[in-house]
Each structure stands twice: as C-alpha cells, then as structure tokens.
Amino acid sequence: MVPLVALAAAFSVGALLIRSQGVNPAYAYESLFSYALLDGSGLTATLQKVVPLVLCGLAVAIPLRLGLFNIGGQGQFMVGAIGAAAAAYALRSAPGIVTIIVTMVVGVLAGSMWASIAGLLKAARGVHEVISTIMLNSVAGGLIDWMLNGPLADEQVPYPASHAVPGSAQLPPIGVVPIGLPVAVTLAVATAWLLRRTTIGFRFETVGRNRYAASYAGISIRTTTVVAMGIAGGCAGLSGGIELVGVEPYRYQDGIAASLGFDGITIALLARGNPIGTIPAALLVAAMRAGAPHLALDTGLRPEIVDMVLAITLLFVSLPLVVKLIFRKHAAKGSQLASSWGA
Amino acid sequence: MAGIVTWQFRHLLAIGTPLLILIAAYLFYFVDQTVATSMCANAWFFAVPLVLGALTGVIGERSGVVNIGIEGQMLTAAFASFFTAAATKSLVAGVAAGILAGVAMGAFLAWTTVTARMDQIIAGVAINIVATGITSFFYKSGAQLPVNMPQWNVPVLSKIPLIGETFFQTGPIALFALLIAPVLHFAMFRTRWGLRTRAIGEYPSAADTAGINVNRMRFVNVVLAGILAGAAGTYLSMEATSSFSRGMTAGRGFLALAIMIFGAWRPLRVVAAALFFGFANALASQLQGVVDIPQQFVTLLPYVLTLAVLAIAAGRVRAPAAEGVPFIKGEGQ
Amino acid sequence: MRSKFVLSAPVFVLALGLAGCGGSTGGAGSGATPTDCSSSETFCVGLVTDGSKIDDKSFNQAAWAGVQKAKDSLGAYVRYIEPAEAKDYAASIKQFTDQKYDVVITVGFLTADPTVAAAAQNPGTKFIGVDQLLDTEKVKSPNLTGLTFPADQAGYAVGYLAGLLTKTGKVGAINGLEIPPVQKYFKGYEAGAKASNPKVEVVGVYHPAGGQPFNDPVWGAGEAKKQLSQGVDVIFGIGSNTGNGALNEVAKSSGAGTTRFCIGVDVDQWGTLPEARPCLVTSAEKLISDGVAELLGQAGDGTLKGGNFLGKTGISQFHDFDDKIPADVKAKVEDVVKKLADGSLQTNVVL
C-alpha cells in the first residue's frame, strides 16, 4: 500500500510539473503509457528494459534481506556484460548455443565475483558495503574503459566498443517478447522461492531480522554475507550477459548500463524488498523510460520529466514521515527497511 | 614512554611528509619551471571541488551522518549558481544561490536523516537522483554568465615561485577552499564545536549525557556542510568553467567520498589526498603519448587505493563509530 | 485493508484532479494531434539524436538547425526524438517509420547500425545518417545516405591558421575521447600547423575517459589552463562540452583575443558558445546544417541518392577578429581552404 500512495503522490507532483510546462497531465500520462504498453515497438522497448531492471532490482533486494545495501548493481552489471563480451569473442567460432550458455555463465560468475569482493571486505575487514560498492563501480568503469580501448576493442567501430556477439549467438526478441524476459521473471519467482522456501533464504532472513538469534542458531553471519552478495552480483552479472546477447547492438559499448544501478535501488524499495514485487516495479520504471522519448515527441515536454517523477517516487517510498502524514498507522513499518550503517 | 615516542613520530610525520613533498616539488621546479608550475596549478584546479566535496563529507560523517549525496548536492549547486547568475546578471547572486542550493540539499539530508530518521544511504541516493532529474529537466541552453569570475592575485603570496601560481592566482572559491581546509582542521580539533562534533559522531550518548543536544547539532552541521558542497558546485559551473552542462559533476561527488576516506576524515589530509590525485591526473595527461600507460589506470587509482586503505588499514583508518546510526535519546550506550 | 484504501483514496483523487484540470490541448509549441504523415501532401522529417541532447551546442544541434533551415522551403513537418540509451535507437527510429515519416535523420556514428537495419526494413522511407560512413560493400539500401565530412580538412585549415597566429610557437588541442572522428580533426590540425609553421610544436591531450569524455568541461578547462601556462597560445577544443570547457578557459585568461586564441569545432561556436567569444578566432566547421539541408532538399524533390555523401567542411567567419587578423594571414588561410576543397591540397592524415 505504501508504494501505491508514494506513486500517487509522485505522479501528482509530476502532474504539477507537466502543467507548469503548459501540457495537460492526463494527456501526457496517457501518451507515455499508451506508447510504452500498447504500441508494439514501444512494448518491446519496455520489456527489454524490464529485464535488467528486474535483475538489478533483485541485486539490491536480496542483500537487503540481510540489511546489506548493495549500491554496486551498476558495476556488477558492467562486469557481467564485459565478461560475457569477452567470452562471446573467445568463442566466436563455436556453435551459437555453446556461446550463449558459456556467455551467460561467465556473466553470472563475473558479476558474482565483483560483488563478492564487497562481501568479503565486509565479512573479513568490516568495510562497509556501500563504500566498497561505490568504489568498485568506479573501478569497474575504469577497467572496462581500458579493455574497450585495448584488449577487447573492435577496431572496426569508430568508438570504444567490444566485438559484437557472433550472429549465431544473438537472441533477438521473439515477437514483442525479449528473450531475457522469461529468464528475469523466472529468476524473480525463483528468488522469492529461495527466500521463502530454502534454508539459504532462511539464513538470510534470520541474519537480517536478528543477528544475535542467528548466531545463537549457529548461522555464520560472515558466510551468509558473502553468499548473499555473490547471489546479488550473479543476478546483476546475468543481466549484463543477457543484455549483450539479447539487445542491440549486441556488443559492449559506453552507456550500456545507463542508470541501472540506481534504478535497481528505486525498484527494490518500491517493491519493499519483495522479489516478486520487482516485476511490477520494474515494469513501471521501464514503461516510463521507454515512453519518455515518445512523450517528448508527442507533447514537447522534456523527457527528463520521467526522471523527476521516479526520483520523487523514490523519495516518497522511502520517507516514512511523508507516508505518515497520509497514513498515520503504518509509518513505523516503513522506516526499518534497511539496517543502519554502523552495526 | 610509548606514548611519547608515538607522539613524536606522529608529529614528525605531520611536519615531515609535507616538507618532503615540498622539497620534491621545488626540485622538480628547478628542473623545469613551467611544467612544474603548470602541473601543480592543474592539480589544485582539479582538487578544489574534491576538497570542498570531501570536507562536506567530513563534517557530516564526523557528526555521524553519512552523506553519499554529495554528487547531487554539487550538481544542484552548479545548476542553481549558474542560472541565477545568468538570470540576475550578478555573480554575487549566483554564488549565493549556489551556496544556498548546497545548503538546501544539506537541510534536506538533515531533515530526512536526523529528524525523520530515514535511512542515510537511501536519502543520499534520493538526493543524487533528484538532483539529476531537476537539473536536466529545468536546464535551458543559451544562458551565459554576465562576466567571468574574477581571478585574484593575492598580494605578496602570489609572487612566491610555484606555490604562488598554484594557490594564490586563482578565483575566490579556490581561495576559499584553500582557506577553509585549515580553518576546518583547526575547528575540528581545537575548538569547542569540533570536540562536540567528534563526540556526537563517535559516541553520541556520551555527548548526550554531557548535556549536548546531539540531534540538533547533527542537523546544524549537515546544513552547514551544505555550504561547502554548494561552493564546490558553484566552482564547477562558475569558476572552473563558465557554463553548466547536464551531469557536469562527472562523478566528482563520489571521488570526493574516496578522498574523504583516503584523507582519514581529517581536513588537512583531505587536501593532501585531493592534491595527490590531482597531481596524478596532471602527470597522466602530461605523459600522454610520452609514456604508454593506460590513462584509465590513473583515473581508477583513487578508488583502488581507497579500497586498499580500507582493507589493509581497517584498524587504523576508521570511520567515526556512530555514523549512519540515528540517535534516539534514552536508547544510547 | 479497507481503511487503508479509504485513506489513500484522497491521494488518487488528487492525482486525477491535477491530471484532469488541464486544458484539452497538448500545449507548448507542440501539435499534440499528430499530423498525418502518411498522406502525400505532408512532408514529414524526423530526427533521432545519438543520446546527447538536441541543444548540445554541437552535432545534434547543427543537424536540427539543418532541418529547420529546410523546413520552410519544403513546407515540412519536423520532429525530433532524444533516445536516452543505445538500445532505444531502433525504437526511436521505428516511431517515425511507423508514422510514415518521409525522411528520418539519425545523428552520430553511434546510431549507424540501427539506421542501416531500419533502412533495409523500410524501403519507402529515406534515411540520412549524419556522420555515418557507410560500408558500401555491405550496405546497399538505395534509401540510405551517409553524410560524412572530411574533418581532417577542417582541422588542417584551422591548424594552418593556428600556426600563423602563434607567437610562442606552441599550439595545443584539448580532445574528447581518442576515437577516429576526434583524431581526424586533431591530426589535420597538427598537419596544418606544421605546414604553415614548420617550427611549431603541437601538443594535444585526450580525455582519459572514465565516464563522460565528451561532457567534462571542468577537465577541459584544467587542461587548457595547463597548456596555457606551458606556453601554448592557440587552443583547439575538440570534443563537445569537454572542448567547450577548454575554450572557456582560454577566453577567461589574460591576453584572450590579443595574445591567446581559441578555435571551436563542428559548428560555428561564435553562436553556440558566446562565452568563448573573447578568444574565438574561428571554428573548424563540419557544415552539418548545410549538408542536412541540402540532402533534405534533394529528398524533397526526389533526387536523393543512396550511398555516401561527402559534405563540406570549412572554417567559420572570423567575426570580431576579422580586423584583428592580418590580411596576409587571412589570404593564406583562404587559399588553403580553397585548395583543400578542390582537392589540390591533401592533408595526408592517416589514422
């Protein structure tokens, strides 16, 4: 319920902004969503964005169960994608199916490894995961930049980019459905299942809810931390791999990660940390991002209006006080989503 | 005994390290005057927003509030200062607006984290996203500063070889950064305000039992730190350049975080760290085409070093103990 | 649950109310009711940017200016889209083709691949790829024209001017990312400067990337400052906002316009970057708007041919510097420009 109220509030503020630009908000929202959800190519664009958003949302949501804040989804996605690009190039003469499988596996492992660095630093040295993931995002950016200009560069392209995935391994959308969509949806459901129905999930939850009881129950907080970060990074890395083989231009180039890391946070919070909830949350964000250029074309509004509305949504969804004003009873629950920094 | 030895060693380091660097710089200066001067000036030019940004972080974290929204604070300030100056045709109004924007974002962070006890990380992320949204949504091209920010040559000091051109032939905000760092260092370690600030960031309940209003002080400090973030943003759009472009902070807010840690949350060390990375950058571009090291390695140096510092010296270089934890009266210990 | 829902109802009502209280028209200079581009009377032109914005003071802005230039003579209906990320290029193009636009212009080498693909799928639509060199061996769509510019020639011309202007014998360039379009300018500049002044030293620096190589004016300014203090007195800023930062820095420095000069890129930056005017002697121009307007004109009268089309480059007017630059210098530069244009002078730039 809180996310819905937050959304309504954010869209109201958005409506004010739209009006201030002299456009009818109802028309603008209709234009935005009708293109993003009802138009064929708009829907494909939306669904293509849903895939990484769901996975990067999971990359935030999973560690959140333990009270860990992974803001390294961006870097993990990038590392996953570049790993996949390297694998695809190495296997350029292998059969497509082999390339696809190996590429995905490498993407998962690369992302997982990158996140595990933060997990290990936290477990072994107590380095806060927010700081380490911020740093690792920048390190990933620099390293990849070097690879795109050096070892992995495609010399045929007049800008820094990796070699394109061989045609046999490219997986364009089937109809309007991008190939990653079933993967992402399955993974969101699987994550929900993992958290609810497996002992691993039980360990995560227990550590997140009462770390003293967890150690009393013999659960190693350190191991759990590394595993959770590893799984989160694997999700982000997989989405990097999918992006590479499933979305044009089928190669790693600048800006492939866009603002996925931060969008993942918005989505995880909008979903209240619930893996299944990341699907509608991602759909919303994706639709807004996919519809933005059309909105601009149609109404002359700046497409950044969408960023504004999303930012306000994040604000409202994470601000217990604002919610409290609307909904007095429920405020307490909202405030304890992520654990604090120190402990 | 051990205490005395450590004391002397620490002071030796504190005086000796800058002295060594200074000697090295002047040796370089005598080898090639122009290159040395230009590189040092370039390093400081690069370091100014980082110093101001990192000091914003230092004040916040020393008080117990983590600020990962520095990037957004700077961006908003860069935007507000530039467009205010352009609209009012007044530099002073522009600078004031930039600082005000930094303060407003600081107040927002303070309100959400101290008053509303929202998670500090989420608040920081929100600031960054909102700043990106606002500044690109309201951006209009074609605005222009009425005049450029003045360049000041500080009498006497600017005549000193090397140092003069590096630090004393700059604009007002760079001078402000140069001035504020030692002032803040003094304030942090030698004044009542500093003692209390460190206390509320390390062990708020101790401060509370000593009669200090922890939350009010945190609030005020985070708001005041906004002045520095505001100055950093204003520097970017009005002093370093005379233009605003979307996302022009280019990650400097996050780099400032790294520098804050690398500078061990101490203002003067923050300046040293910022200068170090500034110099590394200057060196990298100077050597471009001469020595073949990938430029990217230089850019990611600060982040790698910060991670290394955190991992290796975790015991010695550490964050204020209570940062990130909202203070609730009566629950503390 | 019921009570929660009831409580939240006012918020939704508020949202709807705000949404509904507007007028019925779209507003702000925009036809909310789309013109029907499928009819043959309306000539519709759509432009897709390369992820930068339409007001980037550079490429996209110039291409859009070309569209505007052609708009009146053609009586065209013109729109643009600014896709946010690379994977939106195809969808953005498709928006125009779905609405049966007559011409789709895509800007920048980043959009090359989706343009080629779209051209193959929509034979009825004309495509113009700005700054896209087509591999004519592979791409044979007759409805696709790649508009490129000999940037090395423009670089050569301004380099030639720089070589004549410098008093210190050192000229510099602040470059964006180290990629062919930038390198062409820079190498041309280098060659031109050496041609007019064999003793000249040319220094250039590329952005070390890490995020925003073309949108880091602060870095550009810092490097310009460094070059100036190392004795460089003419600076060529190649690379969008990064280069703009450099020009800006020169304009602020003492001696701007008398002993220190700067040179803009891509478009006549006298117009797009007024803050650089104190030092801006000229700009190395890709005549993008001219090229776009010319191709659009051809599309309008049905003479547009597929394949590569080499646009023109040149150097902009000297504006306020017209009387400050010695006549003989101007004459020499004009001569070089002429020779480059007719092919009697080669830049000999190889990447």
Next chain:
Amino acid sequence: MTQAESRPEAARGRPPSTEERVLELQGLSKSYGAVHANSDITLHIGRGEIVALLGENGAGKSTLVKQIFGLTRPDAGRIVIKGDSTPIKDPKDAIRRGIGMVHQHFQLVPVMTVAENLILGHEPVRGGIRLDLAAARMMVRELSEKHGLAVDPDARIEDLPVGAQQRVEILKALSHRVDLLILDEPTAVLTPQETDELLGVLSELAAAGTAIVFITHKLREVLAVADRVYVLRRGRVVGTVPTDETDAARLATMMVGHDVILRVDKKPSTPGKAVLSVRDLVVRDNRRLTAVDGFSIEVRAGEIVGIAGVEGNGQRELVEAIAGMRSPLSGTVRLGDRDITRFNAADTNAAGVGHIPEDRERHGIVASYSIADNLVLNCFDSEPYSRHWIRNISAIREHAIALRAEFDIRSASIDATAGSLSGGNKQKVVVAREMAARPRLLVAAQPTRGVDIGAIELIHRRIVEARDAGAAVLLVSAELDEVLSLADRVAVIHAGKVVAELPGDLVDRAEIGRLMAGERPGVPPTDHRSDGES
C-alpha cells in the same frame, strides 16, 4: 595511594546526616510497553549518605537512575531534588542541579583523550574559540589528586584498561559541583583492588557531604560501604534496611526473593551415566576478564543440577561456553564420550544439547518470524524440516501445531509472529523448541525470567518430565526458589567457581545465602574473583 587509607571499614559508622534530603522519589513508575520497569518507587537519600540499590539484572535499577539523571522521563511520580520537584528535562539540567552519574556503559568517547572527555559539554576556551586543553589537563590533574584517582590526561580512552576508564568516568561526574552521585554497577568491571580503591573514594566523598546512590548486586560491597540498602525486585522496592542490621545471607535471600514458593511435584531422581562433564573450565567475558575460573561439574542422565549464585559470578559465560556460543580459554566440556569444547552453536545443538538462552528477546526468538519458524530456529537445516536445502513447510507446520498444543502456546495461530506474544508465551516457544528434539542435555538459563505463574508451572513441569525421560538438565537461575524446587543437586557458584555442591532436598536457605555471598564455613568473606591479568 595506599590500601590502608582506603579500607572500606574506615568509612563505616559515620553518622548519617539524613535531616537534609538531597533526593526523594515519590511513587515513581515507568513502563516500556507492557513491561513495568519501575512501579511506584519511593525512596530518599540524605546528604553524606551512601545508599545501595540492590537487585538482580532486570530488577529496574538502571531504569530508575536514568530517570533521576534525566535520560528518560517517569510515567508517574515525582523526583524531588533538594526540595525542588521541577521535572528533570535532560542530563544537562540534571548536571546543573548537582547530579553526577557514573554510567554502567561508560559514557566516554573512546578515540578522545581523558582531558577531552572530561571537558565535553563545558569546555574551557581561550580567546573565545580555542579549546584550552592546558586548562583541561590542569583540571584533570587537580581532580585526580583531590580524589586520589590517578589518570593521565593525555591518554586516549581506548588505550586505557577498564579500571582506568572507570576512574575517568568518575572524575567526569565529579568535574561539576556534585551533591548527588549515582553509580550504576561501577564495580562490575573492576578488579578487587580497584574495587576497594573505589569504595574508599566513595566513603571519602560521602564524608565530604556528597549523597551517593550505588547500584550493584555484589553483597560484600554493599555491606562494606553503604549506610542503607534498598532491595529491588521486578521493578518494586521490596525492602529497605540499614546495613548495620543485616548481613550478606539475608540480603541474598531478599534479592532472590521468597514470594512464591512453587511446589513442583517430582519423584526422586534416578541418575544414570554422566552426560555433561565440565572440567576446569576457564572462560573470559566480553571485557576479557576471567569470568569462569576453573569450573567443574558433572550432570548425569535423569538429574537436574541447579546452579545457584548471585548474578554476575560467571553463570552467563559458563552457559555460553557449554552451548557453543563462546570459546573457552581452557578446560574441557564433554557430552557423553564426545569432546564438545570447541563446537559452535549449531554443532553443539546437533550433538544433542538444548539451550534455553538467558536473553530471550535477543537470542531466543526472531520477533518478526512466525511461531512456526521460531520453533525450528535450531533445526531448520536438518530433516524433516528441510531436505536438500529446501524447507519442508508442512513438516514445519506440523511440528509447530504439535508443540503449540503440547506447550500450551497461546496465540491466534502458528503463523502469528513471535513478537506479538506475551513474555510467557515467547518463553514457551523457546522452551518448546529446545526440548522438542529430546536433547540429551538441556541447559536452561533463567528459564522463567519475566514470565507469568502459569507459564512458570508449565515450564517447570516440562523440565521435570524431560528429566524423568532421561535427560540431563543444567539449570541456571537467579531465583533461588526455582533452583531449590527443581534441582536434584545444587551447585553454588561464586567468582566463577563451584564453592559447594549440595543435595537438592537438604538445603538450608540461610546456608545457601552465605555460600552465594562467598562465605565458606570458617572462612572470612573475601572476594575471590580474579581478573586474569590485572
């Protein structure tokens, strides 16, 4: 300073000048949720008087003094300070009105120096800005000399041993004009020598007219230094007595109470083979002081061994070491034939040890989990509750349904969160979980603390049933009655050692009181608590 000067005895016999009341509490009450931390507390203290607040953990002592120092506000009642009943706004107000407090958890900033800590909140400055650290050092030296508490003003707190930190904490309280000094368990962390030193200082302060409230659960200290004692149990004052008219044994009995004597029907035990054998166990506490010091005990199948003792004598560390939550320094713990000394919590549990933890809210339950999930917290990873990492929800639910009935857990359903239950039902969840697997050894620490009578009876019955079924039970409780009514054998712990083992049915309460107080027949009272390093 010499020991002779600070003999606690030197202070005894001062005439208490009670005519001037420094502090008076009238009907003070304070609740946290459903927990009544303080109910209707009335007490007073005069100038120069030392009053001890004696009580077990959780008796409400700390809550009481927090209200006096303005850290929390009372729900009802008045605090009158020197005749002024204006409510105390905050610590600043309390300090202004002449109250000083030495906190149980030191209120010192670890990274700052002694001098910096001492001036925090009332810093001397020079020229209006600059901290006058020289003056601060001077102040430290003066205070330190005046009160005979030696500290180095430039030492960083975190580099100091605990005893020195305590001295700083006291000096900090004394750095203002103090009419009333409150000390919250000041000796918990001190060595015997440091304790004597502290008691000496307190006597001197009192002699100079300062009123002192002294919280502790150590009887010897109370008798040595206090003029009067208030004994607190479950948030209420259960008695006040001048120290002249009482002794350690009587105080011990007052503390652990005798209000409800619960008769537990049980047959005589028929002990079998030894299940738990602890040999020469040495365990350190969180402050790295030796808490368990050469402890040995044997518990046989079908027998309940009760550990009686005043809290803070190593019981907690002993239990944690046996349960695998704390690593012992030396000694062995054997379960039957297996050495489980180095087992972690999960392995210990798997080996057949059930553990009812002392701190229910912290260790015992996950408040936001359902009852069903809480009931498998110790065995979620084993069959039938999970298989190949997949949790078997139906097995977990069946388990919960059965235990809920068996242990009479009163809740809407097994899906209700544990946090929504009353204290007694929460405890039943913990007990049910730990006993469900029919452990060979059950370690029960304070199994009925803060629990209603009905739950107490049920838990006691279950423990006896487990014994009758052949389990070995180690019972640790601060409630002497509980120990006496349940245990077949009682071991009295003092200073981390067993001082006596007695058969459960032949115990004289007065005798136990003396043993708990550290006395042995014919041996004068001394504190044997050693600190390992000093």
